[in-house]
Amino acid sequence: MKWRNKGHEFDATYEGIRKKHKLYLYGAGLYGQRVLDMIQKKCDGKFSVVGFIDSDSEKQGRQYCGLPVYAPKDLQIDRETTGVVISMMGVRISGDIDKLLTAMRLTKNIDYYPYSVFFAVFFAYERDLLFFPDISFIPSTYCNLRCEACLNFTPYIDKFEVREWEDLLKDVDVFFSCVDYIETFHVSGGEPLLYPRIADLLTYIFKNYGEQIYSLETVTNGTVIPPKDFLQVLHELPITITVDDYREALPEKAGIFAQVIAVLENTCSSGQGSYKVQKYDYWVDLAPHRTDNSSWSEPQLGEHFNACHASFQEYKGGKLYLCNYASFAVNAEIIPPLPPEDIYDLRRYNRSRLKELMEFRLGYSQRGYSEFCKKCAGMFSINPYRGVPGKQVERIQKRTGGKDYDAR
Numbered sequence: 001m002k003w004r005n006k007g008h009e010f011d012a013t014y015e016g017i018r019k020k021h022k023l024y025l026y027g028a029g030l031y032g033q034r035v036l037d038m039i040q041k042k043c044d045g046k047f048s049v050v051g052f053i054d055s056d057s058e059k060q061g062r063q064y065c066g067l068p069v070y071a072p073k074d075l076q077i078d079r080e081t082t083g084v085v086i087s088m089m090g091v092r093i094s095g096d097i098d099k100l101l102t103a104m105r106l107t108k109n110i111d112y113y114p115y116s117v118f119f120a121v122f123f124a125y126e127r128d129l130l131f132f133p134d135i136s137f138i139p140s141t142y143c144n145l146r147c148e149a150c151l152n153f154t155p156y157i158d159k160f161e162v163r164e165w166e167d168l169l170k171d172v173d174v175f176f177s178c179v180d181y182i183e184t185f186h187v188s189g190g191e192p193l194l195y196p197r198i199a200d201l202l203t204y205i206f207k208n209y210g211e212q213i214y215s216l217e218t219v220t221n222g223t224v225i226p227p228k229d230f231l232q233v234l235h236e237l238p239i240t241i242t243v244d245d246y247r248e249a250l251p252e253k254a255g256i257f258a259q260v261i262a263v264l265e266n267t268c269s270s271g272q273g274s275y276k277v278q279k280y281d282y283w284v285d286l287a288p289h290r291t292d293n294s295s296w297s298e299p300q301l302g303e304h305f306n307a308c309h310a311s312f313q314e315y316k317g318g319k320l321y322l323c324n325y326a327s328f329a330v331n332a333e334i335i336p337p338l339p340p341e342d343i344y345d346l347r348r349y350n351r352s353r354l355k356e357l358m359e360f361r362l363g364y365s366q367r368g369y370s371e372f373c374k375k376c377a378g379m380f381s382i383n384p385y386r387g388v389p390g391k392q393v394e395r396i397q398k399r400t401g402g403k404d405y406d407a408r
Helices: 011-018 030-042 096-103 115-127 165-178 198-212 228-236 251-269 298-308 324-331 351-361
Strands: 022-026 048-053 067-070 082-086 112-114 131-137 181-187 213-220 239-244 274-278 314-316 319-321 343-345 396-400 403-407
Touching: 011 115, 022 030, 030 048, 030 115, 030 181, 030 213, 082 115, 112 115, 115 131, 115 181, 115 351, 131 165, 131 351, 165 198, 165 314, 181 198, 198 213, 198 228, 228 239, 228 251, 239 251, 251 274, 314 324, 319 324, 319 351
Parallel strands: 022 048, 022 082, 048 067, 082 112, 131 181, 131 314, 181 213, 213 239, 239 274
Antiparallel strands: 314 319, 319 343, 396 403
């Protein structure tokens, strides 16, 4: 989105939120449980959650987290006093859910809100605090796989980066001096379990800033046995690790995958940490080697960015990047360094700019699009390219500044 009234883009949204006393949560699932928990713990009792809305007929008429689950068609909502919070990941707030809620004569960001917008606006306007839904934090780009449709563009990278320990700590300290509360602090990669100080990093983050984090998480590709010091930290601290399941593309790794699950199960069954397995039907391929939107006008690029729903941002070197995939593309030398409009420097932040930074995190910027939009096919429904999860490739041809060459 392009800034029209910097620092005031959500004034009308707050006027809607402050009138609400009752809330329904759309989505009776794990994220619904998480959003309910945050409302109960972080909103000072201002809102009463009266139930869930869900399109799944098998959930309707039952209870979830002790609250009734309704079908959208069965609700009559008083817009003056009652709102709806979408308790699902960002991409799913569009399309069918928007149609259902607008059919109920509800207006987006006035009567119903993505949970990221709801919490960010409530924290900023009601409490003068900065809330982030999530962030991607990468200590190392090193990975043992070369997945063809990797969103971190690993097959394009000529030289992996392992960041200096002191630089990582400085980044973490700066981040939490600015951000008061974050839903998910995600330590990613590369392959995080190959970063030699992953246990130390997670420990530092939790021990110093755990009260400012709802969920501290990391991920693994399921082909690396977790090191002992990581398992010890996972046992002692409430950290979540997601295990990506690529066994269909990598059947030769099935044995290692089973070992990974076994050690995680043994660790988490008697400790505070947890793990979950993630399997994908397909990957979206951002396809920068096949995409050229450089002739598009700024309004076209803005429409592309808004439709993309790429909600993650990367934080690195004290800077927040409007689109994490743009930052990854720079690291892989697919595109040149990003212009200042795509970056927010937290080292220059002060509290007078709280709402401005909140808006940047929710996708607002000076131009309304990322430089990478010129070479990216976008995420989800706007992207025609599909990739096989975990499919390996030796090299992918990339273009930088009009010059083609092979990345190994």
